[in-house]
Amino acid sequence: MRHTPSCRYFRPDPVPAEVLHRVLDNARFASSGGNRQGWRLVVVTDPDLRAAVADLHRRQWDAYIVHAREGVVGYQGDGSGKKMEHGTAYATRRLNRTDEFSARLHEVPVLLVCYVELATLAVTDSQLDRPSVVGGGSLYTLIQNVLLGCTAEGLGSALTTLLAAEQPSVDELLGTPPGYALGALVAVGWPEPDKQYRRLSRKPVEEIAFTDQWGRPFTR
Template structure:
């Protein structure tokens, strides 16, 4: 019987479990980084992993800003500090329900360490994406409304902004997860953050990102100060709803 604790490489149903499972189960968010540079060829491999991710309609309209220049990182550090402080003052002020307070305190300490040492970050990756303007003809709109029905068409009109954000995100985040797993596989520390969105205009200005592009994450990358280890997550039996909720 297969269990989530089956070690990588062991027999599962007569076949060896791929090492990817071991990678996924130990891919912690690593925020304490050494200042040592990460070779460009390794960063290129991370972006290659991201590019291999699925993209809606295979449009592949993603772009990745990779920052390694210490002067640029020093310019970004005050922005990072403002974003982190805003997060810790609001959303991140208290431990989520059910989370151990001590564990949350350790996470906050790591966030603060990363904030205070951001200028030493070896590399920062910013995934960007922008859908092209849709080409929808009147006949297509008629068939769209016919397929959904009047009530659902009206609902979609109300949530179009959310749908567009989800559609763009679905073209970016699979690649981001590939990048994070590739980093873990290469022994690099990385973590996904969204706090930069608090000051997205300032980040775009600092990095020369076109106004029409949307940014989806800020991912610090470097060699870890600590050790990788198993992630702590809810058990599968607790989160699965089979056939219906």
């Protein structure tokens, strides 16, 4: 968990199907609502398909980065209409790395296109006056396991979600039937060793977990 950064730089060497199969064979034990396991992945290794998927991803990324370079990455998910600011040196460095990643996405040997079957989701927060978050819970548990499994195999991985906005075109490329939501694109390959982050930067427990009452830090 502490050693699974988003890998932005990959070697072009192929990933043996056996290794990837082992990752998925472990990842499938993730939790899902009612154990319905509505997740479905398309393992894209064909170079032409990878190029087409990467083009679609780039279309979204190129629109996104215009705003990000202006210091704004989008609007907060709380419905407040507030813009989400972006501008620290760390954020700029990450943005530059992700820009290179997007430009070279077609070279990454494996692109996992991740779907979830809509009929398996019980979206328990759909009636609230805010964006729903629950449905994704039955896809991203599997994906986090995939990321961890890749690390265990020495593979790098990167979870991205921009491709979701291109779902109709992606479905056409991959022959996806109706009834599935595209939730993520996970890039997988052997990391370029010199260009990886060694240490992840995350908030401390005391900032993200509370004791009994909101705002009272959870401590040992």
